[in-house]
Amino acid sequence: MNKSQAAALSIFSNTFLVIVKTAAGFLTGSVAVLSEALNSATDIVASVLAYFSIRQAEKPADTTHPFGHGKFENLSSIVESLIIMAAAVIIIYEAVVRFLKGSVIELPVIGMVVMMISGVVKFTVSGVLHRVAEREDSIALEAEARNLRMDVFTNLAVILGLILVSITDRVVFDSLLGIAVSIIIMKEGISIFRRSLAELLDRALPEEEIRVIKNVLDAHSDFIKDYHDLRTRKAGRERHIDLHLTVCQDESIAQTHKTMDS
Numbered sequence: 001m002n003k004s005q006a007a008a009l010s011i012f013s014n015t016f017l018v019i020v021k022t023a024a025g026f027l028t029g030s031v032a033v034l035s036e037a038l039n040s041a042t043d044i045v046a047s048v049l050a051y052f053s054i055r056q057a058e059k060p061a062d063t064t065h066p067f068g069h070g071k072f073e074n075l076s077s078i079v080e081s082l083i084i085m086a087a088a089v090i091i092i093y094e095a096v097v098r099f100l101k102g103s104v105i106e107l108p109v110i111g112m113v114v115m116m117i118s119g120v121v122k123f124t125v126s127g128v129l130h131r132v133a134e135r136e137d138s139i140a141l142e143a144e145a146r147n148l149r150m151d152v153f154t155n156l157a158v159i160l161g162l163i164l165v166s167i168t169d170r171v172v173f174d175s176l177l178g179i180a181v182s183i184i185i186m187k188e189g190i191s192i193f194r195r196s197l198a199e200l201l202d203r204a205l206p207e208e209e210i211r212v213i214k215n216v217l218d219a220h221s222d223f224i225k226d227y228h229d230l231r232t233r234k235a236g237r238e239r240h241i242d243l244h245l246t247v248c249q250d251e252s253i254a255q256t257h258k259t260m261d262s
Helices: 002-030 030-057 070-100 108-136 139-168 172-200 205-218 252-262
Strands: 224-235 238-247
Touching: 002 030, 002 108, 002 139, 030 070, 030 108, 030 139, 030 172, 070 139, 070 172, 108 139, 139 172, 172 224, 205 224, 205 238
Parallel strands: none
Antiparallel strands: 224 238
16 A cells, blocks of 8 residues: 555544544534544544645656655645544533533443444554555555554543543543543644654764664765764655865765765
């Protein structure tokens, strides 16, 4: 499965879950279930963004984008993180309003069953996305995978809330779990935002990757006499390296290129 297919899988799975969760939310009157439906709706937007950003990022470099189009994935991840955080704020608002007005939860078993189905679907899809993201080094898919994996835990929280409401008949647990779910979602959104922004602003590669670059240069010390002004950055899955080399004066330019290409 390639990156575009993985993103399409996320779109279809989230669309299915929005329909099922929305129906269950209105049937049960649970703010936690409706909050999860809203969360899945934002996941659809994020999945669509990831799909089109991946398609754009896969385009080769051209005259107007000589370093390629990899930054589209970073932009997609930032937008996704903002959508996630906005959804968290809305969930908190709805939970507080329902708590103040009072609400009645009916047919909690339906909500539990739907949340279990949602958890299984999201766990499976997130696993697929995570594997493809690691293989393709895609930050857009990684953000989507982490978002879906976090949703698995929020689904478990909703199930716990419905169980507590069924046992105690106290609807306050539904609102409290809705708020707890939103806090978890907000934390994940902030984490995705920080990493995506760092790469968009051309943060240097991780120290372990820079060490690999330096080891490769040191391994060619018979040709490379010195190097300095090493600069690195990442755009999507691509790493860009810029440095100044000092080579033996007797070495030809062709030999220098051959050494670098090796």
